[in-house]
Amino acid sequence: MGQFYVQYEYWFAAVQLVLAMLGMGATLTGKDFRDVVSEPLAVTVGTLVQLLAVPVTAFAFLRFAGVHEGVAVGIALIAAIPGGTTSNIFTFLARGNAALSISITGITTLACLVSTPFILSVLVSQYLPVGFTMPTGQIIREIAFTLLLPLAAGMTYLYMYPGSAATLSRWSIRGSLVGILLIVVGSASAGRLDAGAFGADNMLMVALFAVLLAVMGYLVPRVLGLSRVDATAIEFEVVVRNVNLGVLIKAALFPAAVSATAALGDLVLFTLLLYGALQLLVSAPLILMKRKHSSTAVYR
Helix, strand or coil: CHHHHHHCHHHHHHHHHHHHHHHHHCCCCHHHHCHHHHCHHHHHHHHHHHHHHHHHHHHHHHHHHCCCHHHHHHHHHHHHCCECHHHHHHHHHCCCCHHHHHHHHHHHHHHHHHHHHHHHHHHHHHHCCCCCCCCHHHHHHHHHHHHHHHHHHHHHHHHHCHHHHHHHHHHHHHHHHHHHHHHHHHHHHCCCCCHHHHCHHHHHHHHHHHHHHHHHHHHHHHHCCCEHHHHHHHHHHHHCECHHHHHHHHHHHCCCCCHHHHHHHHHHHHHHHHHHHHHHHHHHHHHHHHHHCCCCCECC
8 A cells, every 4th residue: 555655645635634624614604703703802812822822832942942854844834734623622522612712723724825834934944955945836725725615615515404514524524534544554554654763852852842832822821811611722722733734735745756855754744643643642631631620710
């Protein structure tokens, strides 16, 4: 399967992401975004944390932690992509404000059409090979056709066929999970997920970045006095990134079949998948802790 995956890596990533966004869209209506008006502070804080605080944190981390090459590009990608459907699910399980989580995800997903290529160009230009040009137009097209279009299609389906929308969402999400599994298996069989080559030091750097985001996501909403449920939503939006989009952008930037950037791309892919695993490990105890202490208290 390894060679087949290498040849069609982009399409594995694209189909997986389209299914995930279609499934998310089939659960959303325009009413889910009323928080933008009814709770402007929480939505504004959550959006600014995603679009400004996370990239600034990544910039400082890359500068002072001594991260290099593919791992640096992978961390920059993690910072440049928005949250995804998983953050909404985890917020719900943790008894946070799921509607707020959905609103922030929707806003930042729309914003990433512009923010993702911009953040990438700022954060990773010094880590890319000489002569490499950031394909901003291509990244915008990828986001438009694999994020926004299937999201809109899912919402349209829910509006037109509300009775079967839940089934569409459920099977789309299941298909996206199978897609992730195929990406992991395909990459491993092609010899592209080599933990030894990646190195323990690099694994530690990715883990530290995950912890740094978790701490930042915890502190900011509480310092600003948001309620527990709103703070929980923002926290999961910060920690749980749309790694699926990161994998797609990686496949577009560093195709596995192009030997000149294949080694760099392998490091980027490993960084993304490692963070994806770490965000699940970080989120599990967070959900249990939030469920134990669920209340309506306001943090001061």
